[in-house]
Amino acid sequence: MRSLDRIGRAFEMGLYEYARTPVLLGLLLFLPAYFIGMFAYVLPASEMPITVPGDGRQLVATADLYGVLLVPLLAGLIGGIAGLFLMQTAREADARLVRAGYRPSQVIAARFALLVVASVVATAVALAVLSVTFVPESPAAFVAASVLAGLIYGLVGVLAGLVAGRLAGVYTMLFVPMLDVFFLQNPTVENRLWIAPYLPGHAVTELAADAGFSTDVALAPFAEGLGMLFVAAVLATAAFYRTARVR
């Protein structure tokens, strides 16, 4: 029980640190609204054929398609940046916590909980904005897929920050999630490129598109998504142990 207490305390403190930054909170509301709103306004009123695992091939509105892809992407971007900076600013403080008696696993658990919060908030805001013009057919699965996207990319951000540093991490977040979700995992493509299944966005994009446009969602990709999450978590944890030990 004490372990849970410690994790809870570290989580609480982390939450306060971010919740007390009004600028950050404002951005978390404004940026997704800007992105989705802009797309909804600017994309043409055309239709595109997509392939969805549950229902096969169907025709959807372009604006709706990209709206659906945007929610997990934005969750991924926000989660990724959060993960990147979470570790940067807290790293030395965490190392001290570890020396003071926290086990690294407890610190990690607390930080992961913060990532969950970031992903949930990002998903909620993005979905709220999207719902003005389009509501996903299976909202529950859609939310799950998007939060998962935020978590996976959150851990990618953590990893990038620990291994390559802040600057390289920002470049990674600039290019990788978008290229992954919007280009390489795009459902308008019938034959995916070979690299697509190995990228963080694979399962979550498939799930999101499926949940967006059909009521009968194939749940198998969730297993793959969780597997991806697990791999990311292992890598990030390993990197954290290494850095927490130094100094």
Added chain:
Amino acid sequence: MTDVGRVDRILVGVGSALRIFLREPAQLAVLLALPVIVIEGYGYAMTAFPEFPFMRMNVETIGRLSGAIYASAFLPGVMGLFQVISAVQADERLRLCGYDRFELFLVRLATVAAVSLAVAAVSLAVLARTVTVEAPAIAFGALAAAALAYGLIGMLVGAALPRALEGSLVLVFLVDADDFLSSGMVEIDSRLVELFPLYHPHELFQSAVEGTFADGAALATGAYLLVLLSIAALVYVRLTDSRGVLHA
């Protein structure tokens, strides 16, 4: 004495800023590696897509062109942001020692401009290995303009939001929206998209590769840069005015 002093200050300032940039190993590595990764990455990613009727060239080339513009633009953007953020306190001290705010802005600007030219050159060189560029001088100009535009935007965001987390968040969102809307992946008919920083440079660049000079796009690009320059100067000089950046 003051005039000579001013030139001296700017020259020494730019020399220092460039040294600082070059001594960050990540930045230098990115300058050389990013164009290749992004150009080939986008080119490759686009090969999965069918050729939509509104596209002017084959998909792989469209991808590569986009990659060239993005690499040129986003490196100075991140660099501008982090330059301003990391030096906020030391710059304030330097100001108290004798630099005035406008000189500091010029120093930062000159550094961003230098990096913009460098990355535009690298991007063009990498692109030319796989795509024939009919009008290289104009193409270079377009890339440099895109680079400078985002360099200024990076500086602007850094001056307005001098914290790395918030600044990066804003930059990533601006960049990715712009990125996709000018990628040529979807046909956009709204005029609003012309307000995005990369729209006109993209037009200019694409036609330069094809061999024509899109003078309308060139004019718009120039005007856009001028406006950005003025806003950046204003924000930079005004916003940092004794609001206590030194209070941690």
Added chain:
Amino acid sequence: MQNIRYMPNKKNVRRVGDADLDGDVVLRADGIGKTYDSVVPFVGRTVEVLDGASVAIEAGEIVGIVGENGAGKSTLMQILVGALGADSGEVAVDGTIGWCPQDPLLYDRLTVTETFRLFGTAYGMDEEAVTAARDRYAELLGFEEFLDYRIDRLSGGNRQKINLAVGLMHDPDLLLLDEPYTGFDWETYLSFWGLTEQLTEQGTAIAIISHFVSERDRFDRILELTDGTLTDVTDRDPDAAAGRGSGNAGDATTASTEVGAGD
């Protein structure tokens, strides 16, 4: 003695209410007030750091500024220097200023030599003057062997030496030093006091924020910052203030003034 005045850009060092200050007064601050508001209304604390703080510093004197942690000493100094705007009150300075901030505000990836060149140029010094100043302080404070080292490769104490030297190099009329000898070894610490003696003999005015006012005889005056104002405590016996011995019961304004006890 030749006194070259640098910082040509800093004519605007003369702020509100300036003219030539009378007599030997180099800096006068009247009724300085500063409050830190929380960003969101009704939430968070509003901290009134300074409330009617006033001080006048004369050429050739060394003034010590003491107070509890968080009392606002660094804030006051930043206002005197011009790095921070006050909410009320005026600061007038007759002459050039040198500032050594508490944290070394330097550029991490520049070498010591390059740092001097940059700040020297800011002050308006020519190359010869910069080199001369750099070498003089390198010898005095003991960082000659580090001239080609990057700032981020220096130890904390050495970084602080550079931090100090950069604030002094242009021979200002007024020196504002915020805990200048943090991390100094004993020898450098003594060199520092030797330097201040020289400077005050030349007529430089010096104000030092310090915890180590057990060295009270080094200071001409000691001012304590409590409740937002400055009080002259030069003649107060530190033992009495701490409540030991005979004590001055009337010293209601002092909180724990354990000036000799370090942090």
